[in-house]
Amino acid sequence: MNSSLEKNRLVLSKEKHISFKNSLLEIWNQLEIPKDSEESWRKFPIGSVDWKELQFDPKEISTTNTSAAKENKDSTLDEETIESILADILKYTPKEYFAFLSLVTAPKYEIFLLEEGESFFSFAEEGDKPNHTVRIFYLQKGRTNKTQIQLQNIHDSENLHMCSALDFFISEDSSYLEILDMETSDLDLYRFRNICILSHSDSHTKYHYYPIGGFRSKLFLDAHLLGKGAEVTVDGVSALGGRNLKDLDMEMFHHADFTTSKISYKAIVTDKSHHIFTGNLIIPPNLKKVTAHQESFNLSLNKKARAEANPKLEVLAEDVSCTHGATVGDIDEEQYFYLLSRGLTPEESKSLLVTAFYGETIHSIGFSEEIKLSLESRIREILVGAK
Template sequence: MNSLLNRQQFTIDPKKRNQFCRSLIQTWEGLSLPTEKEESYRKFPISGLDWKELGFDPKEKKTKIEDFSNSVEKDLVSETILDDIFVLLQQYLPKDYFSYLSVLQSPGIEFYICEDGLVTPIDSSLGDEPKFSFRIFYVPKGKFSQIHLKTQTNHNSDSLHLKSGIDVFISDKDSHVEILDEENYDEDLVQFRTVLLLSKENTSVKYHHFPFGGFRSKLLLHSHLLGNGAEVTVDGVSALGKRNLKDLDMEMHHHADHTTSKITYKAIVTDRSHHVFTGNLIIPPNLKKVVAHQESFNLSLNKKARAEANPKLEVLAEDVSCTHGATVGDIDEEQYFYLLSRGLSPEESKSLLVTAFYGETIHTIGFNEEVKLDLESSIHTILVGGK
């Protein structure tokens, strides 16, 4: 699939990459492995992870920085744009251990230029060794792009394995981008992931997140609305089964007037799975005409499954419109018995109600019908079995 990217994909000049990494070293040396005492990790059992099994020693703070006499290939984006991007990253890269680890341990920076109507599906697979990745997706000024990240892991041994990555999406002025982020992971994966959305003036960003599988997953999503008129919408569906744990932190940082953000996230849990959603809307003083909404809907299909929602607001400005809400519950009994009364079997009734719960989110995606049907099939299989 990478052939579809053609000339729009390249690895940033190693000398530039090394220069950027060196600028992070001082901060990196002051970071330590998080514990459950920290707010962002209070629900994630990080102290129970066997790092030896994962093949990683968090006490060894290594960085992959080497000297290169020549560039391996010519960058396809101007040096000025790259410099601006690195300045943004230095300012907004979350000061989180795994965010910095992903940058400094990755073998290189994968860079994608996302132009008009370009769909960029990305496939990757893992073995037993820990993997670290750092990708930047840049939407040029005035362009429209659709980005499809489709990540899959394969693992054959009985031990757990580790993946730590950061994906940065930068929308330049007057651009529009829709991102479909689909994760299909094996049952032995422990993942730490950062998603960073940086939106300039008059941009429109839609980010759809659909994570499936894995053993333990921690996601930090930080969205920064940097310019007047920026709009960011985040939605998605987590479908969890078996003993899967997913812990999601999603933050919307408003930095400019006339900005709009919305988070609408759904989780469906069954078996012994556990889902944690924490959302935060951050609006500093003196901003005007800001609209921000946050919603979390959670459906449990098993008494042993757990879903938690933690909505937060940090609103210090007055000329704003902000709302938040969260629900956690089982299948509606009245709706269930109504369907039974209309002649549907218990399995058909349950399937119909579950499909209705997540279907609205899928229908808002602007990708083709085949992609939507694949998503529906993945969720359906995890929750109620194959069709």
């Protein structure tokens, strides 16, 4: 397993970086910080954010300050491939403020060439000042890779702060990519994150998302099934405590025939936390043999906690198979009392039912038992003492 960020890592040159940023300016200059009235932000209190407290001034954003990074000459990516990746970024990055904020303010763009086998990447975000990043994970044609990502925010003060990130996962033809994304945030962080998945012909991409902590976070995940036979599966678990708010928007865009997608996401809320999940399937006219499914399951452990599920379908083709489902509820009382009747304590009964709720999702991922147990431990830490 490769734990070195330098191996097969490419950073765009300053000249290429600035040139690409200049190609974004026409779109960027039309974007503004979103308003509460916008559909995607109606549940996120964007209008009440104190940007000054976050040390962020949207009127003083530099689009030219780029670090003097040098390309890694040991990379096996040729110039044509790099230009193709940049073209994909320009084409598929959503016209969303924080996605483009990352593109125009990130001091560097990092491209990670994924090798055959397994990879491990650890990224640390440090300090109070706004942090903006762009990362591209690229899997070449016909290869198989499992990638584990640990994204951790390191923050010592009690000041509110923010970060924005744009992450691309690109799977070329006939490849298999499985990503385990473990995101850890401190309790004072506003996190704005955009994830784009590009799956080409006969490729299969699995993305597992496990976010922990944070104060307020907004995630946009856009998956594009670009070629015949492409498959994309997205799943994960959110475990929220305190006053944590997580707002997730996930969309599957089918661009070709014989494509398959699935979103299956779970959330557990306690204390006064709030979780919002919005899923959307987009299938344009004239496509055939498309299969798409989405489901959202939500468990509340406290009457003051909130969980919402908003499934959407935009299906304009006829030769498709699409399903969706969503549940929001408390612990099943019948199961709870059954466990009590078998001699378990209330705490043991509750723990067993909660573990069963998220355990199936964790144990379906294609990583080691050690990693799965670590995920269970992360979630259990959030839920310990939940009432």
